[in-house]
Amino acid sequence: MTLDDINLQLVKMPCNIEAAVTTNNDGSYTVFVNKNISVEQQKEAILHELRHIERGDFLCNEGADEIEYQVRKEK
Numbered sequence: 001m002t003l004d005d006i007n008l009q010l011v012k013m014p015c016n017i018e019a020a021v022t023t024n025n026d027g028s029y030t031v032f033v034n035k036n037i038s039v040e041q042q043k044e045a046i047l048h049e050l051r052h053i054e055r056g057d058f059l060c061n062e063g064a065d066e067i068e069y070q071v072r073k074e075k
């Protein structure tokens with residue numbers, strides 16, 4: 001994974017969601033970041049999503065709650 005594979009998009013989202021990530025057909029990723037939260041929160045949220053990508057959370061069958069727990073623990 002390199003940063004070339006990552007597209008960042010600032011979008012309007014419900015305020016309880018900070019960011020989300022999707023995989024694209026070409027193997028790249030798009031990280032959507034809530035544009036209504038503070039820049040500090042955006043940075044945190046982007047790092048959090050990058051950690052999911054590094055871990056390959058999209059390729060395994062772990063439950064979402066368990067993945068969130070692991071990612072937060074690694075901080």
Ligand SMILES: [Zn+2]
Nearest residue numbers: 048052068071
């Ligand atoms: Zn997460």
